[in-house]
Amino acid sequence: MEDLSLHMLDIAENSIDAGATRVEIEITISKSADRLVLKIRDNGKGMDEETIRKVKDPFFTTKTVRAKKFGLGIPLLAQAAEECNGRFLIDSEIGKGTVIAAEFQRSHIDMKPLGDIGSTMAVLISGHPEIDFLLSYERNGFSYRLDTDELKEELNDVPINLPDVLRLIKDDINSALKGEI
Numbered sequence: 001m002e003d004l005s006l007h008m009l010d011i012a013e014n015s016i017d018a019g020a021t022r023v024e025i026e027i028t029i030s031k032s033a034d035r036l037v038l039k040i041r042d043n044g045k046g047m048d049e050e051t052i053r054k055v056k057d058p059f060f061t062t063k064t065v066r067a068k069k070f071g072l073g074i075p076l077l078a079q080a081a082e083e084c085n086g087r088f089l090i091d092s093e094i095g096k097g098t099v100i101a102a103e104f105q106r107s108h109i110d111m112k113p114l115g116d117i118g119s120t121m122a123v124l125i126s127g128h129p130e131i132d133f134l135l136s137y138e139r140n141g142f143s144y145r146l147d148t149d150e151l152k153e154e155l156n157d158v159p160i161n162l163p164d165v166l167r168l169i170k171d172d173i174n175s176a177l178k179g180e181i
């Protein structure tokens with residue numbers, strides 16, 4: 001995958017497949033520590049110990065609806081982080097939810113760009129308007145937050161997945177994150 005937004009999409013889709021009603025995505029960048037952390041937290045069904053252990057193995061998936069016999073979402077993100085002198089962590093509890101965290105050394109030669117986070121959020125929201133998404137972004141003291149739960153209240157009866165609303169969300173995110181990898 002050529003950028004982090006695609007990994008983010010894949011991991012968030014896992015949360016949705018796991019029945020999450022809220023998915024929280026956190027991007028934290030520290031220039032001084034030379035680190036970028038991508039964290040995705042959900043309130044889905046969670047994973048047991050054995051699944052967590054197997055999940056980093058590209059030949060493991062619980063998906064049966066299609067011919068593909070292996071899952072790649074998690075192994076690919078874990079590999080991307082580890083290649084960049086980083087770490088990958090899964091913390092999950094059955095019935096409670098899952099936290100996936102990938103940490104990268106920002107200046108690493110293999111570091112992927114952040115990509116189009118605005119479009120990725122718009123894709124998630126448009127495909128799953130009933131789910132609440134939180135995007136929080138922090139970069140050396142600058143912070144940005146978009147919570148669809150709050151946004152839905154402000155929108156009143158206007159659907160969040162209206163093309164004009166999605167465009168606003170996308171542009172708002174991308175202008176806040178501008179200039180970053």
Ligand SMILES: Nc1ncnc2c1ncn2[C@@H]1O[C@H](COP(=O)(O)OP(=O)(O)OP(=O)(O)O)[C@@H](O)[C@H]1O
Pocket residue numbers: 010014015018042044045046047051055060061062063070071072073074075098
């Ligand atoms: N957030 C989550 N909550 C509960 N189970 C999860 C979560 N994320 C992953 N899993 C479990 O881990 C398995 C592997 O996930 P992974 O993303 O690597 O592959 P996949 O989703 O099965 O396939 P792909 O991502 O390639 O379409 C999933 O099939 C699912 O059983």
Ligand SMILES: [Mg+2]
Pocket residue numbers: 010011013014071072073074
């Ligand atoms: Mg997946």
